[in-house]
Every structure is written in structure tokens, then in C-alpha cells.
Amino acid sequence: MSSAQSTGGGTLHAITVLGHDRPGIIAETTARLAALGLNIEDTSMTLLRGHFAMTLICAGPASDAEVETALAPLTADGSLTVTVREVPHEDGSARAPATPWVLTVHGGDRPGIVSRIVGEVAAVGGNITDLTTRLAGDLYLLVAEVALPGEADTAALAAAIKQAATDLGVGATLRPAEADEL
Template sequence: MTQHAITVLGHDRPGIIAQTTALLADLGLNIEDTSMTLLRGHFAMTLVCAGGATEGRIAGALEELSADGTLTVTVREVPDEHAGAAAGAPYVLTVHGGDRPGIVSTVVGVVAEVGGNVTDLTTRLSGDLYVLLAEVDLPTTVDVDALRAALDSAADALGVGVTLRAAETDEL
């Protein structure tokens, strides 16, 4: 039994998920983790699947997805690494404000400096409003008030607002 990471990227159209997952099911692969979204009209999906099919066999089966040139598909074997319980505490980080370069790198850099790990991140641009929503795991030793102060300072320099709050279990 092996695990493979599969990405499907390109112009959105109805049926991409159905077609991709049907091809994987036909190979006897079990879909263990996925993330799918639209990014400015472009479809983006990452899956981690487990099963007995080889990388070459999976890539061959998925070739029909990219036949018309509108989608790009990659397949890569990955080690079997099951996520254990988070070592830290879960938090939700939000940023909103005028769009500009450097928002993501600056804010997640502040989190990384204290050993925090971003486990999920979504950004959206709606007109001139930029919104970032991230789930982060913070080490239990982090001084959360000091981290909030550092995030506030970074946000002020960027001209955006930021919040960091403990995540409720049912939110994740």
C-alpha cells in the first residue's frame, strides 16, 4: 500500500472532481485527504490517496483530465505520514484590509517566529478588500499576548487589521 499526492490545476469547469475521483476509485485508491478550491476562476485540487496502484499507473489513468490542455495533473508518491494530535493549541488568525504585496509573508512570518505552524490558509480578494483566514497551531509555551502584540505591530505597518483567537474544537 502506497500513498500518492495528486494535484489538478487549471481552468474550472463542471465535473472535474467527479471525473478525477471516479478515475481514482477505478484504480482502487482510497482518498484520504483533499483540499479543493477556486482561485480567480482556476480550479485547484490536491488529494492524498492510498492504494496499490503505482505512480505511473495513476498518472496514465489521469491523462484524460489534461488531454484538452486546460488542466495540469501531477502525481507523486509520498511517505505514509499520519498526522498525530497537534502538539500545540489551535488558533484562528484573520487579516483584513487593503490589498498589497507582503501581507501573507509578514503575518505568517510572525507566527513562524514563535514556532507556530499554519495548518490551513485561505485568502480572498473582494474588490479592494483582502481577507486572510488561517488555522494555526501554537506551541503551548507561546506567550499569546506577546504574539498578539507582534501581530498588531505587523498589521499596523501593513495598514490592515488582524485578530488571533483560540479556536473552538467544532470550528476545525
């Protein structure tokens, strides 16, 4: 049995679907996965400047090759790209407890905002668990869910983020996440 298999959930697959947006991509993709007996466990779907982007983690009895074959019709006209990759089941017991925070950044757009701000989070062992950015004209917005290790000095991190934001000419806040935000 491979590291990506268990007796309960079957093989885990990471599936991406990327390309030009059109109605029905989600419906067609998920119907094909359901027909294989796959259970969708985690997803992220969005439009990025008119381009469709979806990532799914699915579990079930199908092999990567069977999933690829089932999803191949999505790519027939060349407007979508699909990738399938087996991934190992996570062992959540090895993770240290983390506290959820929300990071927001807003201001004039310029290169380096994401790398500089999230670099401060990484420097204290924090993990970005969700990240969304939007550009509206010249206004840039970043919203991230952040998991910080219990020993992280959140006041020092907030100060470092504020300093990085000031250097970049943007505003930034780091605050504890409310349960209904996650």
C-alpha cells in the same frame, strides 16, 4: 518497501489538479482514483479567480505511474495539469502537541501581507495548517488555521501580529479555535 508504503494503507500519493474550471473535474478525478482502488484521505479544493485547484492525498495499491496514466485523460485538451507524487506516511508520534488558533487579517490589499503576518507565526514555531485568502475589490481577507506549540507565548504573538498588521495598514486577530470551526 519504500518509506511511502505500509502494510495497511498502501502507497500514499499527493495529487494536484490545476487549470481552467469546468463542471465535472472533481467527479471525473475521483472516479478514476476509485477505479484504481485508491482511498481519498485528505483533500483541498477551491476556485482561484476562475481557476480550479485541487490537492488530494490518496492511499492504495496503485503506483505513481498507474495514477498518472489513469488521470492523463483529464489533461488531453490542455486545460488541466495533473501531477502525482509519492509521499511518505506521517509518523504523528514525533510531533509536539499543538493548540489550534484562528488568524484573520482584513483591510486594503497590498503586497507583503501574507509573508509578514505568517512570518510572525513561523517565528514562534507555529504552523499554518490551512490558509484562505480572498480579494474583493480592494478589500483583502486572510483566514488561517494555526497550530501553535504549547510553549508559545500567545499574548506576545498576538501583539506581534497586531503590530505587523498596523505597519501594513490592515486589521488582524488571533484567537483560540473552537472545536466546531476545525
